[in-house]
Amino acid sequence: MKTVAGIDLGTQSMKVYVYNFEDKKVEAKTSCPVDIISENDGTREQKTDWYDEAMKKCFDQIPADLKKTICALGVSGHQHGFVPLDKDGKALYNVKLWNDTSTVEECEIITKACGGDEAVIAEVCNLMLPGFTAPKILWLKRHKKEAFDKLRYVLLPHDYINFKLTGAYTMEAGDASGMALFNSELRTWSKKMCSIIDDGLLALLPEIISSEKPCGTVTKEAAELLGIPAGIPVSSGGGDNMMGAIGTGTVEDGFLTMSMGTSGTLYGYSAKAIANPQQGLSGFCSSTGGWLPLLCTMNCTVATEEIRKLFGLGVKDFDAEAATAEIGAGGVVVLPFFNGERTPNLPNGRASITGLSLANNSRANICRAAMESAVFAMRGGIDAFRKLGFEPKEIRLIGGGAKSPLWRQIAADVLNLPIKLPVAEEAAALGAAVQALWCYKNANGEKASIAALCAEHVAIDTEKVVTPVAANVKAYDAAYAEYIKNLEAVMPLYK
Numbered sequence: 001m002k003t004v005a006g007i008d009l010g011t012q013s014m015k016v017y018v019y020n021f022e023d024k025k026v027e028a029k030t031s032c033p034v035d036i037i038s039e040n041d042g043t044r045e046q047k048t049d050w051y052d053e054a055m056k057k058c059f060d061q062i063p064a065d066l067k068k069t070i071c072a073l074g075v076s077g078h079q080h081g082f083v084p085l086d087k088d089g090k091a092l093y094n095v096k097l098w099n100d101t102s103t104v105e106e107c108e109i110i111t112k113a114c115g116g117d118e119a120v121i122a123e124v125c126n127l128m129l130p131g132f133t134a135p136k137i138l139w140l141k142r143h144k145k146e147a148f149d150k151l152r153y154v155l156l157p158h159d160y161i162n163f164k165l166t167g168a169y170t171m172e173a174g175d176a177s178g179m180a181l182f183n184s185e186l187r188t189w190s191k192k193m194c195s196i197i198d199d200g201l202l203a204l205l206p207e208i209i210s211s212e213k214p215c216g217t218v219t220k221e222a223a224e225l226l227g228i229p230a231g232i233p234v235s236s237g238g239g240d241n242m243m244g245a246i247g248t249g250t251v252e253d254g255f256l257t258m259s260m261g262t263s264g265t266l267y268g269y270s271a272k273a274i275a276n277p278q279q280g281l282s283g284f285c286s287s288t289g290g291w292l293p294l295l296c297t298m299n300c301t302v303a304t305e306e307i308r309k310l311f312g313l314g315v316k317d318f319d320a321e322a323a324t325a326e327i328g329a330g331g332v333v334v335l336p337f338f339n340g341e342r343t344p345n346l347p348n349g350r351a352s353i354t355g356l357s358l359a360n361n362s363r364a365n366i367c368r369a370a371m372e373s374a375v376f377a378m379r380g381g382i383d384a385f386r387k388l389g390f391e392p393k394e395i396r397l398i399g400g401g402a403k404s405p406l407w408r409q410i411a412a413d414v415l416n417l418p419i420k421l422p423v424a425e426e427a428a429a430l431g432a433a434v435q436a437l438w439c440y441k442n443a444n445g446e447k448a449s450i451a452a453l454c455a456e457h458v459a460i461d462t463e464k465v466v467t468p469v470a471a472n473v474k475a476y477d478a479a480y481a482e483y484i485k486n487l488e489a490v491m492p493l494y495k
Helices: 048-060 104-114 117-124 134-143 145-149 157-166 191-197 220-226 240-248 301-311 315-323 363-387 405-415 427-443 450-457 470-494
Strands: 003-009 013-020 025-033 044-046 070-077 083-085 153-155 170-172 207-209 214-217 233-235 255-260 264-268 294-297 333-335 352-354 394-398
Touching: 003 048, 003 157, 003 240, 003 427, 013 048, 013 427, 025 048, 044 048, 048 157, 048 220, 070 157, 070 240, 070 427, 083 157, 104 117, 104 134, 104 191, 117 191, 134 145, 134 191, 153 157, 157 170, 157 214, 157 220, 157 233, 170 214, 233 427, 240 255, 240 264, 240 394, 240 427, 255 363, 255 405, 264 363, 294 363, 301 315, 301 363, 315 363, 315 405, 333 363, 333 470, 352 470, 363 405, 363 470, 394 405, 405 470, 427 450
Parallel strands: 003 070, 070 233, 170 207, 255 394
Antiparallel strands: 003 013, 013 025, 083 153, 214 233, 255 264, 264 294, 333 352
16 A cells, blocks of 8 residues: 655644545544644744644554555645744744734835835735735844844745755745745746845745655654655645645636635636735745635634634534524624734724624624625635636635535525535645645656646545525625625724
């Protein structure tokens, strides 16, 4: 038996899939929680030691004989996080995460120095937002100068795991394009943007390798620590959204993946570079050689989890309560900005419940409004895709929200598209494993196609396909208009 392993470093946990590609079967899946440091100023950070411990614990749960069958690994990681290491590979500071909003001032400084929003977009195909990596690097320089002066390796979370496995310092275009330092259309580092942050930054950035290439091979030290074979290839890896695209088969034009996790993301494969940053559609590269235009919201299941806990409800009870409310929640609107927000760009945003009256003030309406808000935030992304000439055929839904039948129907009705569920529950981990298989086959002389591999190894649950209901679509058009009206009313408060 031969297997490949996919490692997925998420915001809240690390997961490992061991996938038998000969029998198309997941032989093992393990996980370990990862803590987070949260502060009222928007700080969201983690420690590299936590990543090291989580990876060891995940592999320790896998039988030794099974680990010996692994012939390649792939790594997925949450995007945009900044992992600063010194010349010895030691962390100089905590990892600032994608949902850290403490860098608003740094964004303003960089944008002004570049010449404004349009100039920034011309350089890096995105706006300069607090979620991205570039302002985090400037934050380290401004607030932790002693650490910045020792900076040698600028890594993203998935690249850090690659580095620990192989000792190699590389990046691939997919995850790099989410740093706001990389021109995704030209697939090159922006010299101008790097120099704005620091004259020496460009020289610190790694080589960009193509997606089908290995970043390196597993070192003897990593092999002994994890109990896996030494010398096996580790694929280039990528951001969690890029790996989620592979794990859902979104590697050809027309397909969209929507992830409903801590954050909400909507992205689709494109054979050409397309983006509309002003409308929240970021210009990213895929980790398969194409492009991956993407919309991201920082609050998806966050709102439902917070309101569920407030009411003391279990997950199934929350869904059941929401299901008793009508479409549009009787006019109740939840604006779910518990983490601030990226789309729309409201880093100082706060959550609110509006539209309450004596007639609609019920737990059921508030629960349903929280669920609807997560999907309303994605609808603008669908409109932006269409304006750019991208015609979506269907949405492949992943993340915790995908497990809810009610949420799946809400998504189909709000977005007016069929919703399909991949069989694999952890799309990013499976995507990392499939990319590892692509890398392994190419390294062994097989000219494998990533689209063909996805068609072979990514299964769709045909019994859970959800189609939009015409009457519901019409009702949600009106509810969405009400949501936008409330959103536009509060946005000036958080600018």
